[in-house]
Structures are given as C-alpha cells and as structure tokens.
Amino acid sequence: MIIELANVGIRPKAIELTLSPDEIELDVNGVTLAGDVKFAGETAKIDEKVHVRGSVAANAEIACIRCLEPVSQKFEIEFDDIFVDAADEPSDDELVLEGEDLDQSFVIDGKIDLAEVVREQIFLELPEQLICREDCKGLCPKCGSNRNLIDCRCYEDEIDPRWSALKDLR
Ligand SMILES: [Zn+2]
Ligand SMILES: [Zn+2]
Known part of the structure; x- marks a missing residue:
C-alpha cells in the first residue's frame, strides 16, 4: 500500500x-x-x-x-x-x-x-x-548434531585435561 x-x-x-x-x-x-x-x-x-x-x-x-x-x-x-x-x-x-x-x-x-x-x-x-x-547445548562442533536431542558421544573417549593428572596418580 x-x-x-x-x-x-x-x-x-x-x-x-x-x-x-x-x-x-x-x-x-x-x-x-x-x-x-x-x-x-x-x-x-x-x-x-x-x-x-x-x-x-x-x-x-x-x-x-x-x-x-x-x-x-x-x-x-x-x-x-x-x-x-x-x-x-x-x-x-x-x-x-x-x-x-x-x-x-x-x-x-x-x-x-x-x-x-x-x-x-x-x-x-x-x-x-x-x-x-x-x-x-548447541551443535556439536565435531559432527554437527543438535546436542539437545542427541548424545553424539564425540567427546566420550577424550579425557578432560583437568583430570588426566589425577589419572596418572592412580
Ligand atoms: Zn538452542
Ligand atoms: Zn558430535
């Protein structure tokens, strides 16, 4: 108009x-x-x-x-x-x-x-x-999955560096 x-x-x-x-x-x-x-x-x-x-x-x-x-x-x-x-x-x-x-x-x-x-x-x-x-949770930077919907497990095998020191102690 x-x-x-x-x-x-x-x-x-x-x-x-x-x-x-x-x-x-x-x-x-x-x-x-x-x-x-x-x-x-x-x-x-x-x-x-x-x-x-x-x-x-x-x-x-x-x-x-x-x-x-x-x-x-x-x-x-x-x-x-x-x-x-x-x-x-x-x-x-x-x-x-x-x-x-x-x-x-x-x-x-x-x-x-x-x-x-x-x-x-x-x-x-x-x-x-x-x-x-x-x-x-946004999209997984690795596989692009919507992490609210899918637990893509891309990071499951990776150890958080903050804990690796503890692991060495065991
Ligand atoms: Zn969202
Ligand atoms: Zn992923």
Whole structure:
C-alpha cells in the first residue's frame, strides 16, 4: 500500500492492513515470518509533517544462535514514524540535525510504501541473539548434531585435561 504524502491531511485517516510475508520481504538470515503481519493505525499531518503511526502484530520463527532450532516469537510493536518531503527540506548546509529531527525520514518521490515501514519496524525489534533455552547445548562442533536431542558421544573417549593428572596418580 502506497501513501502519497500530498494526500495526508490534518484529519487522521485510519488504516488497517494485512500483509503477507511475501509482501514484507523481511530478508534476514535465520528469521521467517509465520503468517500474515497486521498493521492497525493512521496517517495524519501534524506541524507540516506526515505521521504514520499505529501498531504492528507479527509472528516469527527465529533460529536459536546455538542449535539453530526455530523459536517462535510474537511481536506487538507500537510506533510513530515521521516523514518529510525531501524537496521541502533546506539544502545540506542549512540543515541542522536536532534531537527531535533524528527520527524523521525523508521521502524522495512523495510516496511512502507502508510495507517498507512495517518491515523496518519488525527489523528494529528483532533480537540480536536468541537462545531457545538458557541451557541449550548447541551443535556439536565435531559432527554437527543438535546436542539437545542427541548424545553424539564425540567427546566420550577424550579425557578432560583437568583430570588426566589425577589419572596418572592412580
Ligand atoms: Zn538452542
Ligand atoms: Zn558430535
């Protein structure tokens, strides 16, 4: 769904949108969107700036960084994005970035792709390092088995060097 900056007025306009994972195109390694993504919110012009705000609800499967098994994650994201027409902005040397301006995006062609806005919000919420459980044993570095599921015994015959001294004493 494309929002034209010029069509956004002072009176808020409600938007409800369901986007398929294909439309979101979240291209992140180890992350798969599970089912449709829902956006409920509005557009409105406030102080000459276009706001797109509301909430995004999404479910994703994210690979555990240790064992790579998918972990289900639910996202409920509230956001308020501000868009400014790049043509309305002063030229670079006049442009002073103030704290409150940092959160706004410049729009080049007067159009905002809502799928892109939603994708960005999900992207920002993704956990950097997710583990399926505190004591996840991860993959065996030797054979690649998931050690939560299989006791691959790769290290059974190896003696922990900390104990070898004791063994010599016997
Ligand atoms: Zn794991
Ligand atoms: Zn192994």
